[in-house]
Amino acid sequence: MTYIEELCAAACGAAQKLAYSDAETKNKMLESIASAIEKNADEILRANKIDVENCPADKAAFLDRLTLDEKRIAAMAEGVRAVARIDDPVGKITAEWYTGKGLKITKVRAPIGVAAVIYEARPNVTADAAALCLKSGNACVLRGGKEAINTNKIIYGIMKNALAGNNFEDGALQFIDKTDRSYAAELLKMSDYVDVVIPRGGEALKRFVLDNAKIPVIASAGGICHVYVEKTADLKMASDIIFNAKTSRPSVCNAAETLLVDADIAEKFLPSCLARLSGAGVEIRGDEATVKLFPKAVRAVDYDTEYEALILAVKVVKDCAEAIEHINRHNTKHSDAVVTNSDFVKEIFAKSVDAAAVYINASTRFTDGFEFGFGAEMAISTQKLHARGPIGLEALTSEKYVIYGEGHIR
């Protein structure tokens, strides 16, 4: 067995035991991890100092996300406890019926088994991902980025020792302490042991995982999110929503990149709305109609770029049908919003826009595990199978059928 095979096989064995652990046991596992992280904060800080010193100058953008202090370590432990407080989805019956022959069929939430989590930069993901996997009854194989390798290794060791020291199933946590990509590539082939792989990072990581995985993937794309202002909209509300969606945190995936406006109201709406955005430092890029109404707008426009910056693409559309067509052509199936007072438009937009989250009269910025009330999230799925949107504990389970008979034969 190779190093990777050994880790994965160990996780697989532990997963079978975790599958019948009750919520109380799993919560105790998490509490032991949280306490151990707190107790060993100094050790984590020492390891983190090495990673920070090693951080190359061209990765300065990562530096803030990489650097830990006592407050961040306390927040990491608190994050693990927050997961412990979330309801355990395992064992929940999601459907139940009797067949014509009297068989009782129940559909029950069960752990997926072994989850591989491949992540970048922020070392708190080591604790987050472990907590989410354990609480949902899954063993995990963690593989963090090389920038945080020393910090990740120490956090992992502390968690593992906490489980082992309290006689919990410590095989449920595995960590790949080699950062060469070939190990990650090998991990992606371990379909005999690993049931799902979740990449958590940038577009390049996602591509690498999708191109190499022989295991089902739960992937997220970046967010090219739209706000469409329909002609019946409350224009004050519309202005507030696009302002919030674009400016409140432009670097995140649920920020808006494109504003679509019905031609009927463009003249009334765009000049003041765009002036407000422009006043907040937003660069406006628009089509011909937009530039006519707001001459400060740049004519060059690209509807397929996730700017992650104070740049907004604007387009005037004929009607709702054109808006929906535009959105379905250019969105990344993440989050799109309409501002409208028409019930017909609400319905057609909700049904037709192909996205994980469709907003009616609200900002796209709400697509987030905490905002949804999931307590925490592993990532935000933009694929359509298994789970869309914020990946909380439920998305980390599968549903199996448990069927009760009294000697039924067919």
Added chain:
Amino acid sequence: MTYIEELCAAACGAAQKLAYSDAETKNKMLESIASAIEKNADEILRANKIDVENCPADKAAFLDRLTLDEKRIAAMAEGVRAVARIDDPVGKITAEWYTGKGLKITKVRAPIGVAAVIYEARPNVTADAAALCLKSGNACVLRGGKEAINTNKIIYGIMKNALAGNNFEDGALQFIDKTDRSYAAELLKMSDYVDVVIPRGGEALKRFVLDNAKIPVIASAGGICHVYVEKTADLKMASDIIFNAKTSRPSVCNAAETLLVDADIAEKFLPSCLARLSGAGVEIRGDEATVKLFPKAVRAVDYDTEYEALILAVKVVKDCAEAIEHINRHNTKHSDAVVTNSDFVKEIFAKSVDAAAVYINASTRFTDGFEFGFGAEMAISTQKLHARGPIGLEALTSEKYVIYGEGHIR
């Protein structure tokens, strides 16, 4: 655009229109297809005759499945109508809550989009798959096996004309009329247009799809299904269940391949149970303990083969824990049964056995879309993500979030 790109792009465009078709419209689409199949039975029979004549001698096993007659064509039309009668899952709200900030979050069933179905042999799948996809609001790209190409082409043409002739969205049905594998391989890369690929056929087809797909797959493995007779079992019931699971239709995936028996009751149970199976023509292959109790059993035993024949592997186990460990090592995550009167064993078996369907005191043979009450099935999923077990209409949908605010910003 290549031939395959054109088909897939057309399906993608049609999918967006189908997404907001109501159940009544979709049912009318299916009725138009069913009538057209009936009306054009002669044409289908003529095409089928060519396929039957072309069927090579070494594919004689397929011949029965390939050959159509008037009765089978009537059944095909009736199958389409049966799908029309199933409840439309699209638009169903599966969860609904308010967040702390008063946003109303609803989780709503929506079509997946475009499904590619790659299938073998039986031409009725052309109509079945089309009906299931349309009713669940999905456009589909069908790719049948070369043995049935003439029949498939005609059935497809009839369905397509029926939709077009009644002014329905005929782009929702696409068919690849070229049987060279390179076209199927290209289809598996169409991630810009196709949302899911479902292979329906043997192990080789599944392997080909999993190895080449850049699109999420819903796959099924064969079934190595187990019946475990625990020491508290009603032995008459146990004998009936294994007899049914092994002999009622040995060639199908939900038939049992392996019998596990607790050592405590082996002496009492095995001789008569195995004599009954042997009397029905079943070849018994067992471990040492089995051969001791039933000398007619062959000593050579292999727990990793799906026999699809009247052959049964038997093993005497120490206890429930050993049985579960054996099952999780050798099963294909399809269907496994326990016969027991112990509530503890029922619970531990249901929680620990990793399979799409876990049976308590019932035969594994019930894993089937019709038996489950789904009306029809696309295949039986043995993967753990998205959908396990019989793939009915619900498994052909995804769930998206539709979020209602009143100007909510974050």
